[in-house]
Amino acid sequence: MSTRRDSGVVVPQFGTRGKAWLALLGIVIVAGLAAWGYQLSRGLAVTGMDNVFSWGLYIMLFVFFIGLSAGGLIISSAPKFFHSKRYDSLAALGVLVSLGCIVVAGLLILPDLGKPSRVTGFLTSPDFRSPMVWDFGIVLLYGLFNVGYLWLLTRRDLAKMGSQLAFGVEDTPAGRERDRKLAFWAAAVAMPLAIALHSVTGWIFATQIGRGDWFNPLVAPMFIMKALVSGLALLLVTAIVVDRVTRFRMPRELVPELGKVLGIFVAVHIVYLVAAERLPHAWAANFEFWSITSAFLVGDTVHFWLWTVVGGAVPIALLAVPSWRRKVGVVFAASVAAIVGILFEGVYLIFTGYRDLNIDASPGVTTGTDYTGIGSDVWATVGSYTPTLIELLVTLGIVAVGAMIVTLGLRFLPVQPGGRKPSAVEAGETEKSDAETPPDAAVADGGYVVDGTDGDRR
Amino acid sequence: MTNYGMVIDLERCIGCHACAVSCSQENNVSLDQQWNRILTEGGDSMDTPEGKYPEDGRDGTLSMNHLPMACQHCENAPCVKVCPVNATYKRDDGIVAIDYDKCMGCRYCMSACPYNARVFNYDEPETLPAEGTGNVEQREQGVVEKCTFCSHRVEEDLDPACTVACPADARIFGDLDDEESTVSRYINKYETDQLLEELETDPNTYYVRGDMTPGRKRHGNELEGTEKKEVGNPDGVATDGGESE
Amino acid sequence: MSKQEERTESGVSRRSVLLSAGAAAGVLGIGGKQTLDSLTRDATSGSVDGLFDETQVLNTACAPNCRGKCPLNVHVRDGQIKFVEPQMTDDEQYRRGCLLGQSHVQRVYSPKRLKYPMVRSDWSPGDPNPGGRGEGAEFEQVSWDEALDYVAEEMLRVREEYGPESVFFHTGSGDNGMGTTIFGRLASMFGGTQQGWSIDSNVGMGFNRVTGHGYFLPPTNESEDWVNANTIIVWGSDLLASQFQNDASKVLDAMENGAKLVVVDPVYTTTAAKADLWLPIKPGKDTHLALAMINAVLTEGIYDAEFLRERTTAGALVRNDTEELLRMGDIEDSDDDRVVGVHSETGEPVPLEPDTYADVELFGQYEVDGIEATTGLTLLEDHVQQYSPETVADVAELDAEDIRTAARWLATRGPGGIASSYALGRYKYGHVFGQTYAILLALTGDYGKSGTIHAQHPLGASLSSGDYGSPEGAEGAQYLRMHEVPDALENGEPYPIKAIYGMESNMLVNQFPDRQRWMDLLENVDMFAMADIHRTPTVQHADILLPAAHWFEREDITDAWGSHPHISYRAKAHDPLWDARDDYYIINDLAEKLGYEDLFLDDKRGELEKIASNDDRFDFDELREKGNVRIDVDVVKYTDPFPTDTGRIEIYDEDQPVEEEGTVLDLPRPIEDRTAEDHELADEYPLMFMQKHSKWRIHSQWADNAMVRKMNPEPTLDVHPSDARERGIDEGDYVRVYNDRGEVVVRAEYNEGMQPGLINIDQGWWAEDFVEGSLQDLTHMEVNDLAPTFAFYDVRAEIEPAPDVDTSMYTDPESADWLGDYPSEGDAQ
Ligand SMILES: Nc1nc2c(c(=O)[nH]1)N[C@H]1C(S)=C(S)[C@@H](COP(=O)(O)OP(=O)(O)OC[C@H]3O[C@@H](n4cnc5c(=O)[nH]c(N)nc54)[C@H](O)[C@@H]3O)O[C@H]1N2
Ligand SMILES: Nc1nc2c(c(=O)[nH]1)N[C@H]1C(S)=C(S)[C@@H](COP(=O)(O)OP(=O)(O)OC[C@H]3O[C@@H](n4cnc5c(=O)[nH]c(N)nc54)[C@H](O)[C@@H]3O)O[C@H]1N2
């Protein structure tokens, strides 16, 4: 036992709360499976998608989770690449979160398919012109890489605590040294891989000539930026929550530091890239200086406000003031806001592609879902979409799988290098941060993933 | 080589939907889908014009046109390029086809198609009679489908169903690679455009605008190039049924 | 059955029909398939396989009362009808078919087919309980024998009590096969009442007063000749929607060949959208406009003097004293009744022979043998002074220069004409327009030439059945015109009607105007039997329901009146579904029960052969073999002397007929009913309400068609946005359309092309398709004196939002479980 703790396993044993949490995840997963079963038997007719709006929640969240998966990996590998030990304490946790997210992303593809059994076509008759084939490859690679990297980061500790997961590796100082070097090379691979992942995912959209804003060379850079923002934010949220509910201790000084980095990412993303994207449109569509300016600064959709205010202005404001960003609660809130913003941006992206038809003359196109008999209207000239309960359940189930992966990782992997450190929370803010933790303890209780997605969707 | 294409004369088209209906029937298309749609370029609803009703008794500003739309069989077909599993492909005869046994229903092609030409079987296809209509098998639930240029007919040397059905003789089907074919001669002689030309998909479907053509006289069902083929002749007036040459 | 043997009844195999092109039929039949060798990759796995090898192709024909009568090919596989496409016509330039013909698959398998013979539960002979009829009526399934026993017994009883004419053998326009011919034979034998028309007969009867031609729209050149027209004035017809089988193409051919298309229509229709000149006329002002065009032609001197001298009475003198035409007999004291003109050189009176050029003065006042007389043309010229283009432009809200342009094009561009419509006859005094444009076309010389046009549809070929309809020993049928039937039902004038057997009609409760009144009138009837393919509103209103076979479920012959010069054959694709039966066998059984054992053969083919034998222009066996045969008809009409007293077009009508309003019609004088601005209903009901013929249905047929309803899901009110907004009606709102007779609730659709002040609901919708009421609850039965015709469009109405109605049938439709609910093969017959 003590070896375990020393070697950095932060959940040596599931307590009541832990078991309840696992049970909850299990129930959500089973519900998701049941919903998927129902969807399989009835077809995608039970989703809210139609011929006009042909990608919905599954793909929206696929894109989102691809983005989320970036942060951990980049944060854990970037310092390593510069031979810095700076974020070592977060490295394993970061990779674990990345892994959970990439698994969620990969799984989200399946329920989106009309014929899931034919997914093997990716292997048996791939068309290498298709960005989705590139994406499929890279998601697979990325997932495997995450597994390997995670193992690399933890195998000596695993060996130390005698876990079978060490697969025979021994804990020797020389071995640790070798792993440090290996980690450098892995980090060297990790960053381009992450960048490729986001670019390729971006290109799935950016190559679509007929879909409004999608056909835009900025999409891939934007995806990378979104990944940095949401990935880092998720890592922060996770670390803070895990710090609270497990023995994991996040170094106190990292909170303002990473908060600052997040602030910069958000600023670059929202202020620069989004502006760079909006300005030409506003400029081209308006004549007067003030109308250009206002079209550029003031959005007319709820999405615009959600992502610029909730996902942009709020986090930037919270993180800009040095004294604020030293408060864990503030960083936590800013991170959540940033995640929400990115989620909405992803959702909005899909909407911009499907709302208007290139040729929208009446009667439009058949929705493909509406023929109920004589007198039913099957036509649409604009896209509209509301996810159904089935889609929500399936999605939640898959997200729960990701949460399960992280939870089990915390239980079986030594994610805390060098054992216990003083808690960020314990270091001084207990009282205050309590107030900032979501009142729903059951959810806050490690339910970061649920929080980060479900919470937004309301 | 053969490169099939279609010319639709928008000056002749009367928006009658015969081609649309015939397409659904022949191709066993579910009642909640439509491969071939007749759009009204005009007001907000079908068969209404845009503009203002004249107040001075003159023609005024009203205008209305019908635009039949189905898969354009693009040369540079985005749907083909995105299909991850090669289910959508461009045949050597120019037809963009779908292998329904390979399609995994990812609908990537649907978002790639700028013309919204593709439909997905969200539901079990429903036809009346339930056993299906026309001369091809019904596609399964969960796959994407669209106009095939009636490849099953073309392979039997028959014109597509919509072409045979058009009472205004507004649709002509043939080989774009054959300089002598009616489609080629129409494209050379008349002002034609391709839809969303700026997207560079280079459709094999061309629309005549501005100048009425003699149309394709519906003398037979056979594809041009097979025995006893008579089609409209852009070089002659309609009186001779376009049979000169 | 091997594929070789899988031949159609007419002996034509699948491939040969699919590939047939006239003479080439059959040649390409075997081994024609060439695989596309270029399709290497995926050629097998990916390509769609056609099912042609298992498909049988039969010849049949679609023939409701549109002007199509299209020969069609039906593809049958596994005992089911799968596909329909236009059949090659004997004369290839007439190949035709529309979206409706190509949607018969869904018609045959419609959930609204009438399936079993049924009797209204609360009806019994002697106790008809007519109050129980209508939407809520319930029916019990009975055997055919039982159903027809009831019908026969009631017919015999009524004949006994009231006389044979009290049995109404009612037919509509549902099908153009031999059904009504066969039915007519029984009616004539029985001595029952048959129905004459009071629909579509207005304009033609006015035209008839001038030319001797026309009852329905007058004859016009066959459509193969339309390409030669130089000016086509489509007057009150959206012919690209009501003539949209291949005749549409003929109009387009003419345009491609250089013709000018003028469209006179208050609505910007598909046809108007194609026009070179559109005249957005006020409803009811068409006679004014035609008079203005006459004015323009005469003022500008662009009339066809040669034609007027050869074929009209333009130069014939009209006595100033008696206002009658001067006859040779008047000056010679003989009984020579030839009319007289003044020779331009000699100044002598000369007789005008039919179709003979006479060099007579066209204008002027003359004294002949002491009799003061004026030429007809001068009378006309004087008369039209009051209808200058400027004056009429004001009245009809048109532009005077456009009126002149239309007149000039017609007069100076060579042969052309006026494709006049039935819509103008749906205004009470439409016959005056018929009179007017007949004269206008005479001035421009547009008769009897290639390229001349007189109606929106050609004459086509009618089968002549000789004396088949009046068999030996027949009593002979009585005829009542439609507008006379109400009096017979209500007051027994000229005699009562007590029993009705109807077929091929949805008139009584759906297509006739003033529906509520008809439903009331029908209460006077003891037995009301309806044979129909579908369970229409009229069927639902009957006592005895007789399910009829669809056209494709029986053998038949159709001709093509009003359409094209062919006779077509119908082969049977499969047995009638459920317990439906071919009308022929129903009528045959009924005849036997009525005691006419030998009136019909037991074998329909034999009967068809018997009917066909009366027409020597085609051979029945050849017809069966080929599917359709071209009939030799005159392509160009009006080449013979006109069947008038003078053998000429009579510009001046010496009969001086007087319309009810007291207007004398020696020369055309516009008369208006509800379109008049000062009509008594104008304040309360400011909108004119018409019910156009739409491309989505032929009258009420196809209203239940799943394929068509996909495109045209529900009835709508076409309204100009200004009229709607004024009344607080938004696009898509449900509105109440009402007048002094009734109301209907439909969804409003903004249409900039509608003339402000004019609203439309397409006709043909079944009452049950409306959220509330029916469009026929607003129409009326008032008719004119001279050419009595129902004036469907001469109706005023008002509209208002209807926010409180239950619209769930369209806004929240329940999923239909009927898809697939039918037997795949017939079980009757
Ligand atoms: N698709 C289809 N085709 C049909 C039929 C059908 O039901 N459906 N029915 C068939 C039969 S039986 C008939 S009788 C014919 C009828 O067909 P048409 O003769 O074409 O007549 P309508 O459809 O009554 O009216 C046609 C046009 O008249 C216009 N109109 C209305 N009032 C006036 C007016 O006061 N002056 C002028 N100048 N124009 C006016 C209307 O706007 C409309 O566009 O169609 C036949 N063809
Ligand atoms: N308000 C308004 N009303 C109108 C008009 C209008 O413009 N406005 N137009 C009028 C005109 S022009 C006309 S011609 C009339 C047409 O009025 P109808 O002649 O009643 O027209 P359809 O709707 O064609 O009805 C024919 C019926 O015959 C049935 N039928 C078809 N084939 C067969 C068969 O083989 N056997 C049997 N037993 N039944 C068969 C069909 O199912 C259908 O129910 O409508 C008129 N009504």
Ligand code: SF4
């Ligand atoms: S129209 Fe659409 S579906 Fe057809 S080839 Fe072009 S992109 Fe593909």
Ligand code: SF4
């Ligand atoms: S839906 Fe089918 S055809 Fe379309 S891209 Fe996916 S696999 Fe290819």
Ligand code: SF4
């Ligand atoms: S070519 Fe065939 S599949 Fe394509 S629109 Fe025409 S009928 Fe339909």
Ligand code: SF4
């Ligand atoms: S069938 Fe011909 S005229 Fe009718 S909508 Fe189609 S293309 Fe146009």
Ligand code: SF4
């Ligand atoms: S409805 Fe009339 S035009 Fe259409 S196919 Fe039938 S007969 Fe021909």
Ligand SMILES: [Mo]
């Ligand atoms: Mo009619």
